[in-house]
Amino acid sequence: MNLTNYKINEFFQTIQGEGSYTGQPSIFIRLQGCPVACSWCDTKHTWDIEPSLEISADKLLAKSAETEQWSDLSVDQILTLIVQQKFKAKHVVITGGEPCMVDLTPLCQGLEQAGFSTQIETSGTFEIRTTDSCWVTVSPKVNMRGGYEILSSAMKRANEIKHPVATEQHIDDLKSLLLQHKVTTTPVYLQPISQKQRATELAIASCIENDWRLSIQVHKYIGIE
Ligand SMILES: C[S@@+](CC[C@H](N)C(=O)[O-])C[C@H]1O[C@@H](n2cnc3c(N)ncnc32)[C@H](O)[C@@H]1O
Ligand SMILES: Nc1nc2[nH]cc(C(=O)O)c2c(=O)[nH]1
Numbered sequence: 001m002n003l004t005n006y007k008i009n010e011f012f013q014t015i016q017g018e019g020s021y022t023g024q025p026s027i028f029i030r031l032q033g034c035p036v037a038c039s040w041c042d043t044k045h046t047w048d049i050e051p052s053l054e055i056s057a058d059k060l061l062a063k064s065a066e067t068e069q070w071s072d073l074s075v076d077q078i079l080t081l082i083v084q085q086k087f088k089a090k091h092v093v094i095t096g097g098e099p100c101m102v103d104l105t106p107l108c109q110g111l112e113q114a115g116f117s118t119q120i121e122t123s124g125t126f127e128i129r130t131t132d133s134c135w136v137t138v139s140p141k142v143n144m145r146g147g148y149e150i151l152s153s154a155m156k157r158a159n160e161i162k163h164p165v166a167t168e169q170h171i172d173d174l175k176s177l178l179l180q181h182k183v184t185t186t187p188v189y190l191q192p193i194s195q196k197q198r199a200t201e202l203a204i205a206s207c208i209e210n211d212w213r214l215s216i217q218v219h220k221y222i223g224i225e
């Protein structure tokens with residue numbers, strides 16, 4: 001029995017739309033809570049953990065819109081829900097919010113023992129606690145509110161770095177970060193912020209210039225979750 005609990009904002013099956021796993025059928029587990037406060041964040045409804053907004057697992061599954069409501073579920077409950085929902089995907093993406101505010105090891109262990117591959121999406125501002133086999137996507141947030149710094153251990157653990165960009169400053173920030181943390185072999189993706197045309201053009205040009213890869217949030221272009 002694994003009774004570690006996680007605060008979950010959303011739980012759904014879709015196609016991974018970002019990074020190396022783009023196109024992979026995936027079950028998404030979106031955790032509640034993030035203090036990093038990126039101004040352009042597309043999941044601001046996950047920032048606060050408001051005790052009065054706790055809901056049951058049934059209500060979580062019935063959610064049809066993005067809300068700040070969350071549900072407190074154990075690893076065993078999560079595994080049961082995956083079976084009940086008849087989800088077919090074999091890959092699980094744990095995102096947020098900032099999932100690394102909590103220890104993800106019990107959740108990833110439980111999922112991997114049940115036959116799933118696991119991936120986490122993180123800002124790299126908290127220690128990454130997960131299994132060795134988990135695929136870690138670090139999307140560094142430089143100089144965010146509260147003075148969050150990217151942990152050197154997160155940059156080392158990253159299987160891929162996915163940097164949101166809209167301005168030349170973001171490109172310069174990324175170059176400094178890669179130099180500072182001596183990143184040479186980890187695949188680097190640029191992700192245009194909010195599908196903006198200028199951001200996309202900048203990302204394309206910078207990918208070609210630096211031999212980085214482009215991640216365009218495919219799900220937003222095709223109108224899926
Ligand atoms: C919502 S975050 C949650 C996980 C974690 N807090 C993080 O920032 O990596 C998931 C991914 O979406 C990216 N993202 C958030 N808002 C975005 C936006 N408006 N445009 C492009 N990417 C965005 C983040 O950089 C991150 O790679
Ligand atoms: N389809 C889809 N792919 C994604 N990849 C990362 C996402 C995220 O919000 O972390 C995300 C998301 O919200 N939807």
Ligand code: SF4
Pocket residue numbers: 034035036037038041042043044096097098123141
């Ligand atoms: S770290 Fe992630 S979830 Fe938190 S504000 Fe930034 S993009 Fe949003």
Ligand SMILES: [Mg+2]
Pocket residue numbers: 042043
């Ligand atoms: Mg998203």
